[in-house]
Structure formats: C-alpha cells, structure tokens
Amino acid sequence: MSTTNQRAFNFNAGPSALPLEVLQIAEKQLINFNNTGMSVMELSHRSKDFEQVHNEAIARLRQLYAVPDNYEVIFLQGGASLQFSMIPMNFLQSGEQADYILTGVWSEKALAEAKLFGAPVAVASTKDNHYKNIPSVHQINFNDAAAYVHLTSNNTIYGTQWKDFPTTIAPLIADMSSDILSKPIDVSKFALIYAGAQKNLGPSGVTVVIIRKDLLEKAHNNIPTTLKYSTFTENNSLYNTPPTFGIYMLGEVLKWVEKQGGLEKIATHNEAKAKLIYDAIDGSNGFYIGHAEKESRSLMNITFRLADEELEKQFLAEAKAAGFVGLNGHRSVGGCRASTYNAVPYETCKALADFMHAFQAKH
Structure with a gap:
C-alpha cells in the first residue's frame, strides 16, 4: 500500500484509477x-x-x-x-x-x-x-x-x-x-x-x-x-x-x-511512467517477456509474461500481497498487465518497477 494515503497501487484496466484530487x-x-x-x-x-x-x-x-x-x-x-x-x-x-x-x-x-x-x-x-x-x-x-x-x-x-x-x-x-x-x-x-x-x-x-x-x-x-x-x-x-x-x-x-499543464504535460508524464516498467522488462535478460513489439508498445497498458508459468503465478500472488491491484492479464490471454492511465502516479509505477527488480533478484 502507499504509505502516504493508504490507497492501493491500482493498475486496473478499467474501471481504472481516478485522480485522488478529483475523488x-x-x-x-x-x-x-x-x-x-x-x-x-x-x-x-x-x-x-x-x-x-x-x-x-x-x-x-x-x-x-x-x-x-x-x-x-x-x-x-x-x-x-x-x-x-x-x-x-x-x-x-x-x-x-x-x-x-x-x-x-x-x-x-x-x-x-x-x-x-x-x-x-x-x-x-x-x-x-x-x-x-x-x-x-x-x-x-x-x-x-x-x-x-x-x-x-x-x-x-x-x-x-x-x-x-x-x-x-x-x-x-x-x-x-x-x-x-x-x-x-x-x-x-x-x-x-x-x-x-x-x-x-x-x-x-x-x-x-x-x-x-x-x-x-x-x-x-x-x-x-x-x-x-x-x-x-x-x-x-x-x-x-x-x-x-x-x-x-x-x-x-x-x-x-x-x-497538470494540459495534454502535452500529461503525455510526457505517461511516457516517463511507462518507461520505468518497460525498462524493468527489457533489462531482465528474458526473465520478463513483453508481449508487444517495441515500436507498437502502448503507454497505457503494459503487457508481459514471465518465462516460467508457475513463477508467473507466484509473481502475481506476491504482487497482490504487496498492495498491487489489477496486474493479472485479461482472462482471454493471461499473463500480466499494468495499466498506467493518466491518474496512476509516477510513484506507483516506480513501486512496481522496484518490485519487479526485487522479485527477479530473489528468483
């Protein structure tokens, strides 16, 4: 959970996170x-x-x-x-x-x-x-x-x-x-x-x-x-x-x-958030495997798998226990998915990237 407001690290694909200020x-x-x-x-x-x-x-x-x-x-x-x-x-x-x-x-x-x-x-x-x-x-x-x-x-x-x-x-x-x-x-x-x-x-x-x-x-x-x-x-x-x-x-x-400064600022922020997680995937030497080809990658929905299916289940279970919500991939394809919509804070994406690094180091 976030230590500042006890809100979940919400990566739900939709309905998704809303800005805390708006709520x-x-x-x-x-x-x-x-x-x-x-x-x-x-x-x-x-x-x-x-x-x-x-x-x-x-x-x-x-x-x-x-x-x-x-x-x-x-x-x-x-x-x-x-x-x-x-x-x-x-x-x-x-x-x-x-x-x-x-x-x-x-x-x-x-x-x-x-x-x-x-x-x-x-x-x-x-x-x-x-x-x-x-x-x-x-x-x-x-x-x-x-x-x-x-x-x-x-x-x-x-x-x-x-x-x-x-x-x-x-x-x-x-x-x-x-x-x-x-x-x-x-x-x-x-x-x-x-x-x-x-x-x-x-x-x-x-x-x-x-x-x-x-x-x-x-x-x-x-x-x-x-x-x-x-x-x-x-x-x-x-x-x-x-x-x-x-x-x-x-x-x-x-x-x-x-x-937030309009759509230009929002776009820059979204790119920075997604980069945290894509870097964790790309730097994992195959531990995490991205689904989308790099030139077509979404800044809103980051899809990936782990090379080992049992380890993937463990990853999702440990992520849930750590306060991460909505990381399961769509029921039709499985795997993992982090939806990083506008209202998902940079800190939440960094927390996931840090978790991914730590999970890889442990396993």
Whole structure:
C-alpha cells in the first residue's frame, strides 16, 4: 500500500484509477453540491446547476483537444460496445463496404457488429502475429469509396497502440476508449472519435463522442430515436436523463488535466511512467517477456509474461500481497498487465518497477 494515503497501487484496466484530487473534491461535494442542499446525483438534469456542469465539461474537452467548430461533442451511454452497433447502424447501408483494421479483441467485436448492417471488410489484421503489433499504414489497401474506416487506437488486452494515424479518403473513425486524453491528437484527422470514460476520463457510465457535422448529415433516419447521433446533438446530449454523476466526475477530471499543464504535460508524464516498467522488462535478460513489439508498445497498458508459468503465478500472488491491484492479464490471454492511465502516479509505477527488480533478484 502507499504509505502516504493508504490507497492501493491500482493498475486496473478499467474501471481504472481516478485522480485522488478529483475523488477528494467529489467527497466534499457529495452531499451538498454548489450550496444546493443536494448531491449532484440528486439534481435534475434540466436544472441550471447541472446545465452548468454539463456545458463546462463539453467546453473543457473542446478546449483541451482544440476541437474544430465543425464538430459536435456529445455524452452518451452504453459504452464503446454500443458504439460498435451505432456506427454501422447510422452510417452503413446493406451491402456497402466499411474498412476495419483489426488490432485486437475490441476491433474484432466492432467488425462483428458491423456485419449485421453491411459488408465490412478487414483491410488489415495482425491476428496471425498474436496482435503483437500495429499494421504498417503503407501496407493497407483502403477502399476510398468505403462508408468509413474504423480502427482502435489502443489495445488494452495486447498492449499495443497507434503512434501515427492513417490519412484516409473515407471518413476515419476511432475507438479511443483506452487512450483518450493521454496525449494530444489532431481531431481534424477523424470524422468520429468515441470513448468510454472509465480509463482516463472518469467513472464508467459515460461515453464521449466527437463527431464531424458532415458525417452526421449522412446518417440514416430509419433507426430508433435513441440510437441516432442527431437525437443527442440536437438536444445537447439531454434527450433523456444522462449519467449525471459520471458527467460531473468527467468535468472534474478535465479540470485536473488542465491543472497538470494540459495534454502535452500529461503525455510526457505517461511516457516517463511507462518507461520505468518497460525498462524493468527489457533489462531482465528474458526473465520478463513483453508481449508487444517495441515500436507498437502502448503507454497505457503494459503487457508481459514471465518465462516460467508457475513463477508467473507466484509473481502475481506476491504482487497482490504487496498492495498491487489489477496486474493479472485479461482472462482471454493471461499473463500480466499494468495499466498506467493518466491518474496512476509516477510513484506507483516506480513501486512496481522496484518490485519487479526485487522479485527477479530473489528468483
């Protein structure tokens, strides 16, 4: 456990660590928000107090990412998994092609949903290499006439991440659930960005969508009301009751990012944190084995194994006893995974690196 505040060394992949400062603010305001005599969870979503929370969160996200004026920012529910269906439901006709780039389980799931609505094609996949790398953009044959191109920017299970995004003729759509807000990006390269909040943005329950207006205008009309993006853009995300507490927390996280110096500072900090653990892997002479190829390594999810399976189990057991939480790899692949999202402190990553060095020396 951390000696300063008795909080766990939290490496959970999601829901994940939240900034302690944000949690402390929420604690103070939980019962009486803004002198209303109510918790933010008790406020009407139509009230002026919540409207201010809601609009400020959108404005801060726009400012941090320099979102151009020709984009809408909306808050939805259902997580990234619902977006897997909403995207083809809104933008893919029967028999029409969409290009999907497969880099892990979540992009596979997105493709499977798209097949219910059109004729999506996997234009690139690294599955044969056990998803150890991101495909080379120069080797992908995109269909310029495709309805859209879909990719997953960071892969939590396999620990890979796009460093540079492709430039496409067809609208580019990205699932950024696990690395949104971790570094600057050029929003104008994308027609639609979506992300579940539970990694870097806040608690689970909120989904952020940044959508370009010209793509929005191409959406189909013959779909259920609450599955249309336009329903929410036309109502400032307030068509029905939104996840009010989640949006409040998201807004506080955005304030925290501003206090850290913005996305450039956050990115530098994330690189330093990840380096501690990758250095422990690379300097272990094969005791720890990283899953992802070096040029594709994620700064958010560090995946590795130990050469000996029994020793790996012992490593995880001893790490848990030492106060480290969430180091087990995804149930589908096993191994170890350290998720070093924005709110995971440098000191927590150093503690893990020190533990890895000590465990190796002992064994």
